[in-house]
Amino acid sequence: MGFSEIEQQLLICVLIAKNYPQINFKIVQSHQYQFFPVIAPGIQKGLEILAGKKLLTIVKISKENQEEHYVLTKEGLGIARQLMVPYLDSWYSKILIDCAESAAHRKFCMNVFGIAVNQFSFFTLQEFEHLLAFLNAQKATRILDVGCGTGGFCAELAAYPEFKKIHGIDFAKEAIDYGNKKHAHLNQLNQLNQPARFVLEASRMEVFQSPDRWDAIIFIDTIYFTPDPLMVLEKYVQMLDEQGSLFLFFGQPLSYVQKFEEVLSRLNASVQIQDFTAEFSERWDRMAAALMALKDEFYAEGHEYLYRAYLEESERNVANRRGQQVRRFYQIKKIGCS
Ligand SMILES: C[S@@+](CC[C@H](N)C(=O)[O-])C[C@H]1O[C@@H](n2cnc3c(N)ncnc32)[C@H](O)[C@@H]1O
Numbered sequence: 001m002g003f004s005e006i007e008q009q010l011l012i013c014v015l016i017a018k019n020y021p022q023i024n025f026k027i028v029q030s031h032q033y034q035f036f037p038v039i040a041p042g043i044q045k046g047l048e049i050l051a052g053k054k055l056l057t058i059v060k061i062s063k064e065n066q067e068e069h070y071v072l073t074k075e076g077l078g079i080a081r082q083l084m085v086p087y088l089d090s091w092y093s094k095i096l097i098d099c100a101e102s103a104a105h106r107k108f109c110m111n112v113f114g115i116a117v118n119q120f121s122f123f124t125l126q127e128f129e130h131l132l133a134f135l136n137a138q139k140a141t142r143i144l145d146v147g148c149g150t151g152g153f154c155a156e157l158a159a160y161p162e163f164k165k166i167h168g169i170d171f172a173k174e175a176i177d178y179g180n181k182k183h184a185h186l187n188q189l190n191q192l193n194q195p196a197r198f199v200l201e202a203s204r205m206e207v208f209q210s211p212d213r214w215d216a217i218i219f220i221d222t223i224y225f226t227p228d229p230l231m232v233l234e235k236y237v238q239m240l241d242e243q244g245s246l247f248l249f250f251g252q253p254l255s256y257v258q259k260f261e262e263v264l265s266r267l268n269a270s271v272q273i274q275d276f277t278a279e280f281s282e283r284w285d286r287m288a289a290a291l292m293a294l295k296d297e298f299y300a301e302g303h304e305y306l307y308r309a310y311l312e313e314s315e316r317n318v319a320n321r322r323g324q325q326v327r328r329f330y331q332i333k334k335i336g337c338s
Pocket of ligand 1: 203205
């Protein structure tokens with residue numbers, strides 16, 4: 001079955017919005033603005049075509065105001081998943097590289113997060129310092145960053161000589177190629193021709209294999225993207241050195257966080273949780289204000305879609321459309337290790 005551009009965009013948007021209690025027109029549109037640099041026109045018509053193809057059900061919620069909600073059928077869900085994997089790979093490559101290139105984005109991150117490491121996440125200076133304290137306490141020297149983007153956080157770690165091996169992986173291949181070029185000064189072979197201290201590698205977290213053991217494996221706003229977090233976390237726990245830890249930053253609505261903590265309870269590992277919600281929930285207003293102040297700069301750079309991507313997400317969260325937002329930090333250790 002062939003799909004027009006708008007049909008593909010809608011299937012992907014409804015799939016991405018799957019954790020919303022109900023997906024209405026506004027939410028679909030907001031996700032289209034967040035995830036597509038070029039917006040295909042005709043949402044309403046596209047939804048009707050998908051319903052006609054039995055890929056989507058249109059549920060009329062209220063007769064009075066004609067409000068509709070959209071649910072993917074089983075077949076629609078299967079097709080949306082097939083479309084989403086290659087789409088997200090190319091979208092991430094583009095947006096991660098643009099985040100690294102954009103001066104407006106750097107100012108935005110400094111203003112809102114207090115740190116600019118080419119991130120495309122909610123990672124703050126406070127979180128960076130918190131994590132660093134854990135790495136130092138654990139005397140970590142070998143670090144793996146899962147979902148490293150263009151490697152800005154890994155490059156920041158490279159400024160600390162105690163970290164002897166820094167390895168980032170991400171499925172967005174062009175972002176990894178860009179990051180390896182940008183940080184070429186860090187990934188030279190050393191004088192003894194031993195492997196470089198700093199390596200970025202294109203790999204999906206689900207299939208990545210490592211013969212090495214790691215003191216710390218870090219997931220910053222990345223674990224959400226796997227359909228099977230339990231399998232992924234079990235696998236990465238096995239890659240830890242006896243005294244090593246997984247460290248995860250996770251920011252999502254409370255219901256999603258509870259679901260994730262349910263997954264963690266099934267993990268054969270010890271889990272420590274710290275809460276970063278207070279500063280997280282205040283941030284959406286600041287984000288929207290900082291974006292608006294930088295709007296002209298984003299547009300002048302040709303990065304209006306990047307501006308739009310952040311704005312749509314912050315506006316949905318200011319309006320609390322998915323419920324209360326929670327930010328947590330998890331430390332996960334093998335059972336039996338202190
Ligand atoms: C929200 S971004 C966070 C990036 C980075 N950790 C940061 O703080 O800026 C999520 C990252 O996960 C990567 N990603 C998504 N699914 C992935 C997968 N299955 N395997 C590896 N990386 C993935 C994306 O390419 C993206 O770089």
